[in-house]
Amino acid sequence: MDDLTPIRDVADRFGLPLSTLHYWERRGLVAPHRRSGRRYFDTEQVYRVALIKLWRETGHMSVDEIGTLLTRDDPAADWRQTVHTRIAALQDDIARLDAARSYLGHLLSCDHGHDLERCPDFRATVPLGDAP
Incomplete structure (x- = not known):
């Protein structure tokens, strides 16, 4: 398994409130690992956070739009x-x-x-x- 980064470190790295990462998780945009009830992000999930932040800020994309892009394998999307x-x-x-x-x-x-x-x-x- 990749090195895991605690959610607080990911939030700080990207200047995001923890609540944003929790919200993105509830919406299915990110999937952190759980260890002893705490959330950790592997390298792929950290990249996904960076991508979502980029799309939100520069593309002015909604969470729904981002969800559509991240689930490109869904034929209905x-x-x-x-x-x-x-x-x-x-x-x-x-x-x-x-x-x-x-x-x-x-x-x-x-x-x-x-x-x-x-x-x-x-x-x-x-x-x-x-x-x-």
């Missing part, structure tokens, strides 16, 4: 569709963040100073919603 859906959502996020970076950059260089609401260039980019 359409992991490819999950990935396509997540990519589309990330593309939408990127577009919104690009727009935010653009208008924030404009605000820093705008000649209207503190009276930004009156800047005609900025006003032209602000969506006013659908008229009734």
Whole structure:
């Protein structure tokens, strides 16, 4: 058996609360070993924790989406569709963040100073919603 790492050490290594690792275990994302009632993670499970954390933080994936990806051998789980859906959502996020970076950059260089609401260039980019 691989070297086993206590759950506290795994939590500290990844900056996670113990409750997160317990939750992931209840959801079937991780499967720590038990020894005298305590949880220990082997190398594969530590890797899985790193992977889940990466997907949560950079992919903004839900626990359900991650569960679908981790159970790719389940024919009922359409992991490819999950990935396509997540990519589309990330593309939408990127577009919104690009727009935010653009208008924030404009605000820093705008000649209207503190009276930004009156800047005609900025006003032209602000969506006013659908008229009734």
